[in-house]
Amino acid sequence: MLLRCGIGAALLLLCCFATNAAAAELADKLRDDSELSQFYSLLEQNPVANSTLSLRSCTIFVPTNEAFQRHKGPTHVLYHITTAAFNKDQLQKTMTSDMDGNPPLYITKNRNGDIYVNNARIIPSLSVELTNAAGRRQVMHVIDEVLEPLTASQSAKADVNNLDAMQFMQQADHLNVGENNRLRTYRSQVSLMKKESLYQAPGTHTFLVPVDEGFKLSTRSSLVDAKVIDGHVIPNTVIFTAASQHDEPKTSAAFEDQLKVTVSFFKQKDGKMYVKSNTIIGDAKHPTGVVLAEIVKANIPVKNGVVHLIHRPLMIIDTTVTQFLQDNGENGALRKFYEVIMDAGGAVLEGINNLSEVTILAPSNEAWNVSSIDNIIRDRKRMTDILNMHIIKDRLNVDKIRQKNANMIAQVPTVNNRTFLYFNIKGEGGDAVVTVEGGGVNATVMQADVAQTNGYVHIIDRVLGVPHTTVLGKLETDPMMSDTFKMGQFSHFTDQLNNTQRRYTFFVPRDKGWQKTELDYPSAHKKLFMRDFAYHSKSILERHLVIADHVYTMKDLAQMSLTTDQVVLPTFRDSLKIKVEEEAGRYVLTWNYKKINVYRPDVECTNGIIHVIDYPLLEEKDVVVSGGSYLPESSICILLANLIMITVAKFLN
Structure with missing residues (x-):
């Protein structure tokens, strides 16, 4: 035992x-x-x-x-x-x-x-x-991150075991969600609209809850109706910020026949997370457009999904463009843009405020981190001109840009006198990429159609009017100049345009101008775009390129033309003789008795300036194509080779 x-x-x-x-x-x-x-x-x-x-x-x-x-x-x-x-x-x-x-x-x-x-x-x-x-x-x-459950604050004795989203809102004052993140206003609207069941629904959902700070405008809470509350919930999908696919629209609970609202997440380079609602189809109470909200407390897990606290309600468009800039100027997505506006004297903001309809191309905070901007940001007049280049006296959303862009790149005037912006759209629907060019800078629209009561704000990734690329770089990337770039490549003419030690004034025919020559001089046009005729292409492009110790703006050339019949400009081979006049707010260039419209003047580059013109400085006789009087270099080589072979054959025989 x-x-x-x-x-x-x-x-x-x-x-x-x-x-x-x-x-x-x-x-x-x-x-x-x-x-x-x-x-x-x-x-x-x-x-x-x-x-x-x-x-x-x-x-x-x-x-x-x-x-x-x-x-x-x-x-x-x-x-x-x-x-x-x-x-x-x-x-x-x-x-x-x-x-x-x-x-x-x-x-x-x-x-x-x-x-x-x-x-x-x-x-x-x-x-x-x-x-x-x-x-x-x-x-x-x-x-790579510590998991954080929902817990009660140290001073509270509440039971917070596994709350659903509605219970979370009801007990938020006793939870660890940040001292200033009160939810009373939105919670009361949810109860008033009898939408508690939306937040109690079992399953896995994403809930966006605006904090009380977002209701500083006294009338805003009254705009939070049942459909707006639906627009703050993404059903049957749990989205945590690090795991989210940025800028991927998700269907909200406010997505039906008469009203369609999507929600997406995106992250700024400074690490701040934002959420945006896009009312694709609206109604009398819910206008179309995008509303941005910063996430002030993210990734709060609850029994039926995840909650993100946001700094203002989505779907509600109740601020002017000026108010939006001020709201996002303190520590928001447009902080630097707002700072520069105020440093320039505030007149720009006053000008925006006086416009009944306005669209702003607002550079992101990161867009200002460019060394070339540091050299001009203290020049108040120059900076004012640059800022005004970002302002359009019109309501211009992507749909309207697309309409303007139906047959050609859309040209839109700005508040800055005689300055235009040029919009281009590639792709369709959610995959569409909108670009805008102004003052030699090509920017991409990062966040489009941020709607306000009197217009739109589009957030872009560069500051317009502050060049950051050479003449070659601009020629290579601008969709309006692709034919000139292609022609210059054949003859290696464009190689020189990257030289930052020189100053170029380049009269660049836009693609539509070259297409016109196909109708006027079909045979000559065909040869210009053949590698075998690169010599002629180079010769013609050299006529368009002025090389001097400084650049010539259109204003300079118009001023010089007042005192002489022809302005003589130095080119690579000899000289270019033109006259420039201003007609109805546009510039017109006269060459060889031909009047040519200047479509885009003064496209600045780091080593020069480009003037985009409607037609090339070209005549039919510039390319000899008849009577066998001209053979391209490759044809001459082939002919010589054949003659040598015949001679050698005769000698051997």
């Missing part, structure tokens, strides 16, 4: 030892990895977590030490553990954590192949799978 008891005790001891050894197996991996030491330290102190490692299957999500350096506040170890083992392929969209109340974890697998748990990315090469002594399968995934 004593022997049996001794054997039983030994077996029990051995079992305990084996269990502890197995528990140590995963713990050892954590302890031995210096990059995971902070989480291991917290895990060691948690008896429930240690028991799970010893006795049960589990999946454990382990943040790196680097993730802890960015993390503020306490860490909830059990929120990083589930009581079932899942490798990367087995992870489910929703998983139950081991924290009190078992709040869910949400898994996102994006199109790039990345896998996220809530807002943390799994580092795939560091995942480990093993079996403990109890035969239980266990998986460890290393993640």
Whole structure:
């Protein structure tokens, strides 16, 4: 009997030892990895977590030490553990954590192949799978961010176990969501419109909730009707900011026959996250257009999805362009643009405010981080001219640009006298890319159609009017000058245009101008775009290029033309004789008795200036194509080779 008891005790001891050894197996991996030491330290102190490692299957999500350096506040170890083992392929969209109340974890697998748990990315090469002594399968995934559950504030004693989105709004004053992030105004509108069920709905949804700060305008809360509330919910999809596909529109709950609203996320280069609603089809109460809102508190997990707190309500268009610039000028997406406007004296803002209809091309904060801008930003007059180049006296959204752009690149006047912007659209629908050129700078519209009561704001990625590329760079990238660039490539004429030690004034025929020559001189036009006739192409382009120690603006040339019949300008071969006059606010160039409209004057480049003209400086006799009086160089070479072969053959015979 004593022997049996001794054997039983030994077996029990051995079992305990084996269990502890197995528990140590995963713990050892954590302890031995210096990059995971902070989480291991917290895990060691948690008896429930240690028991799970010893006795049960589990999946454990382990943040790196680097993730802890960015993390503020306490860490909830059990929120990083589930009581079932899942490798990367087995992870489910929703998983139950081991924290009190078992709040869910949400898994996102994006199109790039990345896998996220809530807002943390799994580092795939560091995942480990093993079996403990109890035969239980266990998986460890290393993640790049500490997981943060919804918790009560230190002063509150509220029970916050696994709240849904509606309960979250009701108890927000007692939760860790930031001291200034009150939700009372929006919550009261949700109750007034009897939309509680939308926030209580089971499943996995994304909820966008505006904070009280967004209702500073006293009339704004009254505009939050049932449809606006629907526009703040993305049903059946959980979107955490790091895992989101930026600028990918998602259907909101306000998407029906008579009203269609999408919502998308995007991130500024400074790291700030924004969300935007786009009312594609509106009605009398809900106008079309985009509304931007900064996310002030992101990625709050709740029982039925995720909540993001935003600084103002979506869908509501109740501010002027001026108010929008002021609202986004303090610390928002257009902070630098607003600063420059005010530094230039504020007259620009006053001018905008006096316009009944206005469109602003607003450079992003990052667009101002260009060294060439530093040299002119203190020149108040020059800066005012540049700022006015970004202002259009019209309501101009992408649909209207597309209409203007139907048959040619749209040309739109700006507040800056005699300055035009040139819009181009490539692609259709959500894939469309809108570009705008002004003063030699080609910018891409990053955020289009931000609607205001008196117009639109389009956020662009460059400051217009501050050149950043050479004459060659401009020629190569501008869709209106592609034929001239192609012709110059044949003869290597364009190679010189990258020289920053020279100053060029280049009269560039736009593509439509070359197309006109095809009708006027079909044979000559054909030869100009053949490599065998590169010599003639080069000769004609040299006539268009003025090389001097300074550039000639159209204003300069018009002024010079007042005192002489012809202005003589130095070119590569000899000289160019022209006269420039101003007619009805446009410039007209006269060459060889031909009047040619200047379509785009003064396109500035870092080493010169381009004037885009409606027709080339060309006559039919410039390209000899008849009577066999001219043969291209390649044909001459072939003829000489044939003659040599005939002579050699005769000699050998």
